[in-house]
Amino acid sequence: MDQTPLAFEFLSGQTYEATGLKTVWVKGGMGGWDKRQATLHITIFADSEMRLEPRISCKGKGTGANILREMQLYDPRVGVKFNPTGYANSDNMVQ
Numbered sequence: 001m002d003q004t005p006l007a008f009e010f011l012s013g014q015t016y017e018a019t020g021l022k023t024v025w026v027k028g029g030m031g032g033w034d035k036r037q038a039t040l041h042i043t044i045f046a047d048s049e050m051r052l053e054p055r056i057s058c059k060g061k062g063t064g065a066n067i068l069r070e071m072q073l074y075d076p077r078v079g080v081k082f083n084p085t086g087y088a089n090s091d092n093m094v095q
Helices: 064-073 089-095
Strands: 002-007 037-042 055-059 079-083
Touching: none
Parallel strands: 055 079
Antiparallel strands: 002 037, 037 055
């Protein structure tokens, strides 16, 4: 099993473009996404059998219209759980 931090927006305020250009277009992200955090949990077995779904632990309570609408976009093969920190703890590890 491994866990890795999962950012919702990378390189906030930075762009990739050729040096020397006079105009650089920046795609704006959703407000606050640079502050969102989550942890991705992946379990791999030596025999390559899929026994546990990948899990994302998100920071928050998991309530509200925006969160419920967002959860409809997640792949059904990935479990999404919420906790106050977004980090792995003993409660979500037991789940």
